[in-house]
Amino acid sequence: MGLEEEIQEIEEEIAETPYNKATEEHIGRLKAKLSKLKDELAEKESGGGGGGGYDVPKHGDATVALVGFPSVGKSTLLNALTNAESETGSYEFTTLEVVPGMLKHEKVDIQLLDVPGLIEGASGGRGRGREVMSVLRSADLLLFVADVFEPEGYSKLRDELHENGIRIDASPPDVHIDRRDRGGVDVRKTDEVSLSDDVIENTLREHGIVNAIVVVREDVTVEELNDAILDNRVYIDSMVVVNKVDLADETVLERTRDFLADEGVDSAVGVSAEEELGLETLKERIFEELDLVRVYLRPQGGDPDYEEPLVLEEGATVGDVAEKIHRDLDGSFRYANVWGESAKHEGQQVGEDHELADEDVLTIVR
Ligand SMILES: Nc1nc2c(ncn2[C@@H]2O[C@H](COP(=O)(O)OP(=O)(O)OP(=O)(O)O)[C@@H](O)[C@H]2O)c(=O)[nH]1
Ligand SMILES: [Mg+2]
Missing domain, CATH: 3.10.20.30 (Beta-grasp domain)
Incomplete structure (x- = not known):
């Protein structure tokens, strides 16, 4: 069985297994295995050198990547915010390369990157998803661009990035693993930690760690424990911009606001890239979210x-x-x-x- 099939099989099993206390450990083990296989696949596929347009050198004081489904208006937005001239079109996948643009705000040079419309399943190595992911991983802030009529795209992409080891609006779990030569696994944890020593030990063993001092100072999930062990996760802040508000009436706007609020997003910025509405507020918010000094x-x-x-x-x-x-x-x-x-x-x-x-x-x- 090839790596891809193995990955698919495990993904299906995870999807089919209900998540509860009894299955938590099993799912944790599957996720650990999945992470390892995906890393192997990435390793294998990165052997062939980079494709044109993806090795965008970092410029300016900070880099912000525009993330969104095809045709949500990423290129139009980039053109409206920066000096860039990114091709736009009413058909999908207009943008096939990463197009950079520079936004100067409050004396800070912010590089915006217009990346190709991400599609679901890019994580499996389909299309140019993998290269896109590597651009996103090195950004300082992710700017999710959603179409006002299809805010669901935001959640799908956020989940997709999560599957690819990009942890959004989170900080690294407070877990420290000090590998040893012998002595087995010694778990030290604070009172709020609910994972049992057994679950922690088994998860470590799944990654081939049998001797270590593990210090857990936060109530982590099995997945967060996996993240700490794997050490190849990136933690990036994000914000959401809802585009094409010029086309939407109050009912649509409200539905979109409610949807995003349910997803934990209560401060999305509404804009019209085409009509250049809301752009000043957006610039201000990007600057704030970057937390620069x-x-x-x-x-x-x-x-x-x-x-x-x-x-x-x-x-x-x-x-x-x-x-x-x-x-x-x-x-x-x-x-x-x-x-x-x-x-x-x-x-x-x-x-x-x-x-x-x-x-x-x-x-x-x-
Ligand atoms: N009415 C309206 N149309 C918009 C707005 N922003 C973009 N569009 C239109 O939506 C279409 C797609 O815009 P693009 O900027 O090419 O979209 P994209 O996200 O870059 O698409 P891909 O490059 O294919 O991923 C174009 O026809 C734009 O003119 C907006 O704010 N309002
Ligand atoms: Mg585009």
Whole structure:
């Protein structure tokens, strides 16, 4: 039996098995096996070198990927938001390559990627789904684009990405596995963990881990435990944009809003890419969701550069800035002065570990 058939068989078994306490462990084992087989398949298929148009180099301060079914209006939206000219059409699969565009907002360069309309089943390696997945995995934010008349597409794609190891709007489970040479599996867990030691041990064994100290500090599911063991999951934030609102009446809009609310999405942005409605709100939301930190550098004795901030991820420290501006800094960093929200007082003297806030002004003294 080939890898594909094996994958299909396990997927069918999972789909047919009701999920409850009694089957949880069995399903967990199946999912572990499934992950391993899919990884093998990906390995096998990635041997042949990349296809044209998929190796989009990352540019700008952050990368946002547009994800949506064919014809929802991704290319139209990219063209409306950026300087890009992505081909649009009223037929499906107009876009066959990844088209980048740059959006400048609040002095930040945001790269938007228009990826081919994803189809269900891409995870099985069908079409160019696999290459598309690799583009999505490296994005900083996923922008799901849904047609106002078919919001169901959003849920289907989200599930599809989940199947491909992309964990949306989640953080890595608080599970640490320290492999050992002997001693069996030693499970250490906090009170809120409901998985039994047996389930945890068996799941590890399924992955060939028989000696390890496992620390579980969160009430994880078997699937999350698998994720922690596999260590090849990516965790990406997402947001939803509902397009073509120009065509919808109040009844349609309400149905779409209700549907998304049931799916846990209560802050989708409605736009019309064609009529250019709602785009400013969308830009604002993309910027907010990226959680970026803009730092204005101020040379010693000079004025801050408010035009070109250094853009970093939330949680960035003075050390991260130092590293970004001069890689030759090694050892020559003495201290820094900070003005802004992260400073206890204006011009506070701080060390490399100081965490910066958005719009801080920083002077590095070396
Ligand atoms: N009325 C209306 N039509 C739109 C809107 N956005 C896109 N369209 C139309 O929808 C069709 C598909 O748009 P595209 O931008 O090509 O869709 P796509 O998601 O890029 O499609 P693929 O590249 O095939 O995945 C085109 O005929 C667009 O003119 C909108 O906001 N309102
Ligand atoms: Mg397109």
